Amino acid sequence: MLVLCAAGVTASAGQPGNSHAEQRQAIGESMSAAPAFEAQQAAELFAAEGASGPSIISRFVQTLTRSRFVAVRSCPELEPDAFPLLSRLYGKPAVPLGLLPPQPAGTRGVSRNTENDATMRWLDAQPAKSVLYVALGTEAPLRAELLRELAHGLELAGTRFLWALRPPAGAEEDSIIPVGFADCTGERGLVTTRWVPQVSVLAHGAVGAFLTHCGWGSVVEGLQFGHPLVMLPIFGDQGPNARLMEGRQVGALVPRNEKDGSFDRAGVAGAVRAVAVGEEGRAFATNARKLQEVVADRACHERCIDGFIQHLRSCCNE
Template identity: 50%
Template sequence: MAETKQGPPLHVVVFPWLAFGHIVPFLELAEQLARRGHFVTFVSTPRNIARLRPVPGRELSPRIRLVGLPLPAVDGLPDGAESTNDVPPEKVELLKVAFDGLAGPVASFLAEACAGSAGGEGHGRRPDWIILDFAHSWLPPVAEQHDVPCALFLIFPAPFVAFLGPKAANDAHPRTAAEDFTVPPPWIPSASPSLAFHLHEARPIAGRFRQPNASGTSDMDRFWETERRCRLVVCRSSREVDGPAICDLLPDLYGKPVLPLGLLAPYDAAAVAAHHGAGAGDDDDGVVMRWLDAQPARSVLYVAFGSEAPLTPELVREVALGLELAGVRFLWAFRGAAGGGGAGLLPAGFERRVAGRGVVRVGWVPQVRVLAHAAAGAFLTHAGWSSLVEGLLLGHPFVMLPLFGDQGLTARLMAERGVGLEVPRRDDGDGDGSVVAREDVAAAVRRVLVEKEGEAFARVAKELQRLLLDRERQEGYVDELAGKLLQWRHREKAFQESKLL
């Protein structure tokens, strides 16, 4: 491998939190760094490593080393559970207990990796950087013992990173009541009113914001401690989509470099989908694709709520009956509850009544391939950032039904951008407006996919698609990150050499 102007290729350790919504963007980042000639050691647990998609291309795979560290057993955590996809929401805190048990194995791995020479090659070179996730508060102190700097990669867009804010800002403006999260934080000047949660979303956020879970700490305290000890922060964001003002605010807010990384859109998967034989194959995927082949162009609503969404029987019932009421063609990738299938959640007789115009596929669906199909016309989604990025890349307007985490805030900002609608919720008598009604699902679906208003949403979706299809600009963000990592190594090396003079 030819050396760059600032020395040999980097060796970067990449270590995401144990959730595939985190693992997949971290893997995409690993591949982007490998494309630039750097070497990456990707760390997770054995089962998660086994479930990764193959690294594409003969040139990339030798540059990405996969390391699986066994997850310690924890009472109450199901056997074989190694990601949030394997457990119901109430067990995720036990997964954090097990994750903290990786501190010893990671320390041993890092000590062994750092025993290599700084002049070594490839994965034999001592790590130049560790790129880690929000939950790794115990890792930066270990890395500091070996003089390996850490960078925090947040898989969220810039507005949510700003909404979270650093510890100093939260200490100056404490948020303790749910209502505190229903307005933009005071440290974001001239913030859009959309940069806020609804009350039913804010209540669980406020309850968990600083409250320790079974691991003995809260998610926010993990995040703040990790961020405090990292040299720089990176977020899955771009100035073109999130706006330059919010991206430029982050370095001043956090008091350190905060780089947008681009949206890490699945360009390769989209290219493969565009050239794939649409209905090829006799497997289940082929059956789905052939059904899409038989539908008119841009007529099908693709419905998917991710693999970890907390679906309740009530919500599934109202979404199903809303789709029935809307009268549109749809393909529903139905995953049920976290860690299970859950087809029994569907209303009795639903699949029979929608037969011909609606397909419910229980289990995994090739989402990018479906969204790339000419029959796909809109996307009913929980507004998870990865799903939104895939929908934007393939030019689809959204019907958004946020379910947890950052999704409500992101859905509101996307609706404000004009790329779709959020399904409104009704008051359940508790005053928090949490109820999903079939009539509202049907109305939102028809407004986006059927009625004249949908043309405006589709037009904005195509405008945003053009921004993402400017691959050179999007990948320029990764170039900037790689340049920063190289510059930091060069500066650290010069500093260490000066101490020897």
């Protein structure tokens, strides 16, 4: 059994049982819709050996080969074409596990401290649906120069924002935030380098959009509250997830350099404005609310869990 989102599984590896060269070729074909920098990153992941020997992708393929079925953190209502495709690709059942959204009830009171209180008080003072929440995770932080471009882009966009900034290792906040940034953004922006209770923030009535790396957990959390997405994928399955959401028209990708994945402030500002303001932004928000209904469909997810349990029982009885 292997648990992933469907977009990530489809784009991550070749057919189980293929040779090393065939798997590499299959990865290249599955990444044909990806920009060159992302396909190169996938190829490097396949080739790079870790301390235990095989690469991450090689271990993924070996795990998949030995699995009796693939359990996917998704559902046919969200990805109707993915499950038949996965079954054909891998020659074994692709079982929906449901989206497993976090429980929003009571999140405002979880793990609160002085910093969190200040963040939530700032949100309390903002108009409804006016704030762009910016969070790019901790596993693969952007380089300092790209974070500075992101800061300039938020300044140029002119929208309200809450940025949960995670500086790369060895970098201080002062080396990333441009000089005069706080003065230029004034009270419409807040930057915090502390841990932020993401689900509580996304549940807040002041938040209207989400700038995300498109890790699957973050995508589900954003859609849980009907937020359109500004998408800036960095690593792994985030690119396929972002393209899936772009196809569902719930947000806009930040334009990237095809070769090296870099971006500039104008591209950031344009994507933010496209999602947060105007007719296009309203269309994205409408589509995000439609997917919110899928994420909120507890009966759907319970059916998925029931089906997953039945597959486990079948495997045990074989």
